[in-house]
Amino acid sequence: MAIDYDLIKNWQFADVRQAYTEKDVMLYALSIGLAQDPLDESQLPFVYEANLKVFPSMAAVLGYPGFWMKDPKAGITWVKLVHGEQRMAFHQPFPASGEVIGRSRISHVIDKGADKGALVVTERKIYNAANEDLLATVQQVTFCRADGGFGTSDEAPEALPKVPSTPPDHVCALPTLPNAALLYRLNADLNPLHVDPAVARQAGYPQPILHGLCTYGVATHAIVKTLCAYDPNRLAYLNTRFSAPVYPGETLVVEMWQGQAGTVQFQAKVAERDIVVLSNGIAGVKA
Known part of the structure; x- marks a missing residue:
């Protein structure tokens, strides 16, 4: 509709x-x-x-x-x-x-x-x-996905850029906890997709998946660790696209390319499946 x-x-x-x-x-x-x-x-x-x-x-x-x-x-x-x-x-x-x-x-x-x-x-x-x-x-x-075709439309926000084809300047691998979804859901999101194996199977997943915003938080951790020396005040913005789900316990590998004026492009892969889960990432880091 x-x-x-x-x-x-x-x-x-x-x-x-x-x-x-x-x-x-x-x-x-x-x-x-x-x-x-x-x-x-x-x-x-x-x-x-x-x-x-x-x-x-x-x-x-x-x-x-x-x-x-x-x-x-x-x-x-x-x-x-x-x-x-x-x-x-x-x-x-x-x-x-x-x-x-x-x-x-x-x-x-x-x-x-x-x-x-x-x-x-x-x-x-x-x-x-x-x-x-x-x-x-x-x-x-x-x-x-099922609600297009209404005609009137705003212009889309500026598209997030694809990461460079060159090797990354920095790589940070961070493991996710096997019980990460059980912890993260206590912040706000109680969707059973992230905790109930039966619900996950009904949705087509072999097991509960990690919240996308938890994956986002882990990627933020990688950038704050690698480029901000754990000073959270140096992170100005962080934008990314969700490309695929992560299963709790998998290792997130965040690849970073440093640009001008504090810009950082990044993507995140799951090491165990070699699949991109966050794409077209861009962040701003203050000096």
């Missing part, structure tokens, strides 16, 4: 106020694999309340408006949705605990054609509730 452009473009979201604690901050960091070596003091600040730092990709689970596309009023074939891309810009450090306000809107509705589906871009700005400072901007690109 084709999307009603005006309905979706003008979808109204209530502000989402969310309090989080130091325990939430530490759980998020542990769920994306930080501090697997508890003696690594460079990672300890993300999981220890003394001088606790918020890992930047935690913006993914703060101020989230929920699975609004499942609302029957939206008229979207939600069972055929695919999370296509994730883009984040980091404006200021998150306090170690506090309250945020998430304000969401639909920035783009793009018709790919009746046989090709549609793209819907949901933009969420996350503010510090204490002073209204803008902390992060999150864009989620959703591919609505």
Whole structure:
């Protein structure tokens, strides 16, 4: 069924106020694999309340408006949705605990054609509730595979660039925990696809898959480790495309190409299957 452009473009979201604690901050960091070596003091600040730092990709689970596309009023074939891309810009450090306000809107509705589906871009700005400072901007690109052909369309956001064909400048391999999905779901996403083997088999997977945003967090870890010396404030933005699922316990190999003015292109592969799972990645790193 084709999307009603005006309905979706003008979808109204209530502000989402969310309090989080130091325990939430530490759980998020542990769920994306930080501090697997508890003696690594460079990672300890993300999981220890003394001088606790918020890992930047935690913006993914703060101020989230929920699975609004499942609302029957939206008229979207939600069972055929695919999370296509994730883009984040980091404006200021998150306090170690506090309250945020998430304000969401639909920035783009793009018709790919009746046989090709549609793209819907949901933009969420996350503010510090204490002073209204803008902390992060999150864009989620959703591919609505069964909902194209409505005619009216916005221009698509600038496409994410393909990585160079030359050998990467840096490679960082990070293992994911076998129970990573069980940990990550406690942040926000309780979808049984990530925990129940029967549900995973019904969806066509041999076992539960890792949350895409957990994979995103592991890739963020690789870049913060390799190019930011574990200083989260140096990461300005990180955008990527989801290409294939990851199974918990697999090793993520992140390949990075450094460009000018702090830009970094990257992709992530699963070592065990030699398959690209994050493609067309680009990040900004401050000096």
